[in-house]
Each structure stands twice: as structure tokens, then as C-alpha cells.
Amino acid sequence: MTVFYFAGALFLLANVVVALARVLRGPTAADRMLSGELMGTTAVAVLLLLYGATGIEAIIDVALVFAILAAMAVVTFVRRTWPEDPAVDNEREQT
Amino acid sequence: MSLPPGTLFLLASALLFAIGAHGLVTCRHLLRKVLALNVAMTGVFLLLVTLGRSGTTVDPVPHAMVLTGIVVALSTTAVALGLIVRLERRRP
Amino acid sequence: MSTIAGAILIVLGLLFFLSGTLGLLRFPDVFTRLHALSKADTLALGLVCAGLALHADDGTLQLKLLLIWLLVIVSGATCSSLIARAALAHGIRPWQR
Amino acid sequence: MHPAEALFDALLLLSMVVLAWQGVHARNMFRAVVSFMMFGLLTAVAWVRLEAPDIALAEAALGAGLTGALLLATLGRLKPERRGARLQRAAKLSMLPWLALGLAGTMTLLAVTLALPAPGLGERVLSAMPEAGVDSPVTAVLLNFRAWDTLLEIAVMLLAVIAIWSLGQDVLASTSRLPAPSLPALVRLLFPLLVLSTFYLLWRGGHGPGGAFPAGALLAAGLVLALLAGARVPERMTGAPLRCALAAGLLAFIIIAVGVMAEGGVFFAYPPRHAPMLIAIVEIAAGLSIGVMLTALFLGGEPTDTQGGST
Numbered sequence: 259m260t261v262f263y264f265a266g267a268l269f270l271l272a273n274v275v276v277a278l279a280r281v282l283r284g285p286t287a288a289d290r291m292l293s294g295e296l297m298g299t300t301a302v303a304v305l306l307l308l309y310g311a312t313g314i315e316a317i318i319d320v321a322l323v324f325a326i327l328a329a330m331a332v333v334t335f336v337r338r339t340w341p342e343d344p345a346v347d348n349e350r351e352q353t
Numbered sequence: 354m355s356l357p358p359g360t361l362f363l364l365a366s367a368l369l370f371a372i373g374a375h376g377l378v379t380c381r382h383l384l385r386k387v388l389a390l391n392v393a394m395t396g397v398f399l400l401l402v403t404l405g406r407s408g409t410t411v412d413p414v415p416h417a418m419v420l421t422g423i424v425v426a427l428s429t430t431a432v433a434l435g436l437i438v439r440l441e442r443r444r445p
Numbered sequence: 446m447s448t449i450a451g452a453i454l455i456v457l458g459l460l461f462f463l464s465g466t467l468g469l470l471r472f473p474d475v476f477t478r479l480h481a482l483s484k485a486d487t488l489a490l491g492l493v494c495a496g497l498a499l500h501a502d503d504g505t506l507q508l509k510l511l512l513i514w515l516l517v518i519v520s521g522a523t524c525s526s527l528i529a530r531a532a533l534a535h536g537i538r539p540w541q542r
Numbered sequence: 543m544h545p546a547e548a549l550f551d552a553l554l555l556l557s558m559v560v561l562a563w564q565g566v567h568a569r570n571m572f573r574a575v576v577s578f579m580m581f582g583l584l585t586a587v588a589w590v591r592l593e594a595p596d597i598a599l600a601e602a603a604l605g606a607g608l609t610g611a612l613l614l615a616t617l618g619r620l621k622p623e624r625r626g627a628r629l630q631r632a633a634k635l636s637m638l639p640w641l642a643l644g645l646a647g648t649m650t651l652l653a654v655t656l657a658l659p660a661p662g663l664g665e666r667v668l669s670a671m672p673e674a675g676v677d678s679p680v681t682a683v684l685l686n687f688r689a690w691d692t693l694l695e696i697a698v699m700l701l702a703v704i705a706i707w708s709l710g711q712d713v714l715a716s717t718s719r720l721p722a723p724s725l726p727a728l729v730r731l732l733f734p735l736l737v738l739s740t741f742y743l744l745w746r747g748g749h750g751p752g753g754a755f756p757a758g759a760l761l762a763a764g765l766v767l768a769l770l771a772g773a774r775v776p777e778r779m780t781g782a783p784l785r786c787a788l789a790a791g792l793l794a795f796i797i798i799a800v801g802v803m804a805e806g807g808v809f810f811a812y813p814p815r816h817a818p819m820l821i822a823i824v825e826i827a828a829g830l831s832i833g834v835m836l837t838a839l840f841l842g843g844e845p846t847d848t849q850g851g852s853t
Contacts, residue, residue: 262452264546269459271553277466278557280478281564281576288475288532290576292482295524296469298606299486299517300462301583303493306510307455308590310497311547316595316751318509319743320586320602323756325513326736327607327763329520329728331579334611336527336722337770339572339618340535361548362592363650365555369562371646376566384613384620385566388578391609392562395585400649402592405664411593412664413679417688419597420680420755421695424832427604427612428702431839434616435706438842441620516735523728530722 263311267304274300291335298328362403369396383437387430394426451499458492465489474540475532479525486521490514551591558584575617579610595751596680599743603759604836611766612840673814676821681747685754685821686812693795696828699835700792707844722771729771736764744829754825758832765837784845788838791831795824 280293305321373393380386398419405415461484468481494514498507558581565578582605589598667679667687676682684692740761747753798820805813812820838845 259448261544261546264544264550266455266459268546268550268553270462271550271557273459273462273466275553275557277469278561278580280469281573281580284573286475286532286535286537287572288528288535288537289478290573291528292469292475292478294576294579295521296465296482296485297580297583299490299521301587302513302517303458303462303490304587305590306493306497306513308587310500314590314593314595315506316599317590318506318513319746319751320590320595320598321513322509322516322739323599323602323760324583324586324606325516325520326732326739326760327603328517329524329732330607330763330767331610331614332520332524332527333725333728333767333770334614336531337725338615340531361551361555362588365559367646367649368559370649371643372559372562372566374645380566382571384571384616385574388574388613389566391578392566392581395562395581398597399588399592402589402594402597406592413667413683414663414688416594416596416680417683417691419594420600420684420753421691423597423600423604424695424755425698427609427836428699428839430609431612431842432702432705434612435709435842438616438619439709516732519728519731523724526724527722 260311263307267307267311270300270304270307287335287340291332294331295328298324298331302328359403359406362399366396366399366403369393369399371396383433383440387433387437390433391426391430394422398422447499451496454492454496454499458489458496461485461489461492475537476529476539479529483521483525487518490517554584554588554591558588571617571620571622575610575613578613579606582606582609596678596753596756599751599756600759603756603763607763608759608766608836608840615840615842673817676747676818678747678751678753680751681753681821681825685824686817689795689799689824692828693792693799696792696795696831699832699839700788703788703835703838706839706842709843711843725771729767729773733764733768736760736767740764740829740833744826747825754829754832757829759836761830761833762836762840765833766840769837769840784834784838787831787834789831791828791835794827794831798824 274297277293277296281290284290302321302324305317305324309315309317309321370393373389373391373396376389377386377393380389401415401419401422405412465481465485468484469478472478472481491514494510498510501507501510561577561581561584565574565581568574568577582601586598586601586606589595589601667683670687671677671679671682676686740757743752743757743760744754745752747757799809802812802816802820803809805811
């Protein structure tokens, strides 16, 4: 069963590494942020599977902290980074 | 493979430290320097904890040191970012 | 029995993660990609949580898994709405065939 | 170790290295910041792999949550980087990459050499645990055996807040005027949960992974989310009450450290029968104080009275 969990975690990690291409390609800042959000959700799932593999209960708490703070990055991004930042807007042509 | 456990982590920590140190020296933008510093710090933290695992029992002292280090890293980052924002406003 | 059922649920969840990535990479604009991403947030993570809850035999643990899932759903929904509004305000037009 | 496990570690570390490189050298700054935040997420997973759940908790709350928010807020205040100005002019040709590589090699060698004999302090900590007053070894080290370090660390945080306040007003505080109707609802839901989990982690800290740092970070995350949703620091709080909250952790620490000298004559030597209570007091005061200090760091300056209002 441990092997099953590790294989699942490996699959998820490989999956999110592929999704990193969206960070590289953009084109807008929002697209990059989406990729970050997928990474956050995947990290929660990876932690859950690692819990299944190892049985260390504190891992669930780590996943819980991730889940609570999942919105933090996007909220900061929408409220503080994107509205008035020309640097983020200009990049659409750059990349 | 007959690599001792943790070799990968040691290697990664050295690489992270190198990336951070290299970026700290070569990058021009101050925000990039701050990011590089944080990467280098993560490398050092990884090294500490990985070495702490090599004993017979899990050594809690490096864990406590790294916990302290993470908070200090955040404090320095915050001060540096505050300074950077001020510097940008001064420059034309 | 519940072991197998849990494993099936987890595998299904992993497949939905894959579909989320595919959507993120292949869809044409921010809004459609949001649509793909929310599948990973809700359905995929939900299936993984449900699978693990079947494997666990501890009530507290199952409660925590449920809480994690609900939190990610709520955050995901809010973030999708925030990003979509911000993207519209920045003049990104939804893709049309 | 099963191949799947080893492969997982290898892929995890490889993507961490790639993301770290992206985080420093990505072509535009926003991409760098997003890569760095993802790097933080993976670092937390790496701590779990190293069987350090305490650090994973702190990294999840601080590294992945607050640092990312701080960087994004700062990025919104900076002018765009000039194109092609990423590297120092001299660096383009110099030997610096090789220097860094040499450093890395030295560090690896050093690590390998150090890894051979491994005395460590694990056994000494274990043998002293009965007198620690808590069940979690990491908390015992942080708040009892090496409480000095933690005291000074909280002093460093307070100094950081003072340094930022001395720079002027809160430059990071302004918020966009885009309508975000779902945001207050989210914050109203998350804020009580964050406060609840703060206390959960403070309580957990006594006998398992948890404790003042991740707890404080979660409290700070709640306050920062409230600020992002448009809540203001109430005017009557910005003066003395805020300053008291900022200093409370350090004060409690010093009072207890000096207070126990009455019994044993040694700085920070808790008498074993009072140790659990004293540690609990220190932990709660430090946790709440750390939360307020982290929020103060996020504002990037002294809260101004002009933005007064109510939360």
C-alpha cells in the first residue's frame, strides 16, 4: 500500500511539473497565478498521500495549514499586485 | 544504488546555496537579490536538517535552529523589501 | 473492501488532477483555464480526500480531511471569482470561437 | 527504500532546484516571484520528507503563505525592471558562476565529511526530556533548553518591526478599488478558523508539532487577509495597545527568565514543577505577539492615523 501512495504522489508531482509550463508561457500574470494555485492544491494532495504512506499524523496539520492559506496568494495578487502594476501588464508582449 | 540516504538532499542543498549565492552577486535588481538570499537560506536549512538526521535518534536541535532561522529570514526579508520600496521612490 | 474502494477513488482523483493540468495547458484563455482548474480544486482533491477517509479508521482524521476539502473548495471558488473579475477589469476578453 | 519513494525525492528536489533558478533568474519579475512561491510550497513538502513536521508547519504558514504575500505586495509597488538589465554588467563575463560552483562543491564535501561521525544532541535532549515540562522535543529545545535563542529571535523580530516603522508610513497598505464582493465573505469565514487553528497549534505545541511560530504565522495570516479585504487598523488601536501587543512576547519572556532567577539563581532555569505552566505562558504570549509582529511587517511601515476607521 505504501508503494501505491508513493506512486500516486510521484504522479501528482510529475503532473504539476508539467503544469509549470504555464508559468513560463503566461501570457498574462493571471495565467501564471493559476498555475500557482494548481501547485497549492496539488501540494495538499501530495501531503495527504504522504500521510497515507508514512502515517505521521502531523502531516495532516500541514495540509490543513496549506488549505487554510490557499486563498492568501491569489487575494494578495488581486488586491495589491495586479491593479496598478505596469510591470505585470507589460509582460504580455515580452514573453 | 548504494548512495547513503540523504545524499540527494545534501546535493540539493548545496545546489540551492550555490544558486542563491550566485544570484546574490550577479543580479542587479534588489528584489532578485532578496529572492536569491532566501533561496540560499533554504539551502542552508536543508543542510542543517539533513545532517541532523544522520544520528541514531532524530536530533531536535537542528529543527529548533531552522525554525528560528525561518522566522529571522522572514524578518530580514520584510525589512529588505521595505527598504527597496523606499529606494525606488527616491530614484527618478 | 474499503481499501480497494479507497484506492479506486484516489486513482480517479489523480486522473482529474491530470485533466486539470491538461486544461491549464491546452485551453485558450484565462477564463477557460479557470474552469479546468476548479475541477482539480473540487473534484480531484475531494476524491483523494474521500479515498483517504475510507482508508482511515479515525473519526478526527476523517473530519480533518473533510475540513481540508471544504476549505480548498471555498478558497478555490473565491479565487476564481477574484481572478476572473480582475482579468475582465484588465481588458482581457473571453475567448470566442 | 522503494524506487517510487526515491524517484519522488529526486523529482521533488530537482523541481525545487529548477524553481529556485527560475525564482532568481526568470525573465520577468512576476514570474520570478511566482516561481519562488512555488519553491516555498515544495520546500514544505521536502520538510515532510525529512521527517521535520514542525518545520513543515512553519514553512507552510510563513514561507509559502506570508512571504509570498509580502513579495506580491512589494511587487505591486515597484516600477518595472528595465529590459536586459537583469545581471550586473561585470557579471556577464566574470568567473562568478564558477565561484558559486566551487562553493557548492565545497559545501557538498563538507557535508559528506560531517556526515561520517554523527554524535548529535538527540540523546542528550531525550535524556533531559523528563524535566522539560513539555512532551515535544522541539518545543522543549525552543522554549526550555535553548530558550535564549528564542528570546533573541523574538527580539530580532521586534527590531525588524521597529526598523520598518522608522522608514515611514505603511506603503504596502493601499488596496485596489476593484470590486471584490466575494472577498469579505471569504474573510468572514476564514478569520475565525484561522484564530481557532492558532490556538489549536499553540495547544498542540506542548506534545507534538506545532507551537508558537506556526501559530503566530496563522494569526498573522488572518489579520493580513482582513487587511486585504479592506479592514482598517482601528484608530484607537494604533497607539499604545498595538505597541503593547508587539512587545508582549518579548516582555513575558524576559519577566519569566528573570523571575525564575529568584528560585534557582540562573537565567532561564525553570524550576521543573512550574515548567509546564511557565512554558505555556511564554508560548501563548510569544505566539500572539509573533502574529501581531508579522502583520506589522506586512504593512511595510507605521500604520497611519489618516486611514482610521473600524475593522
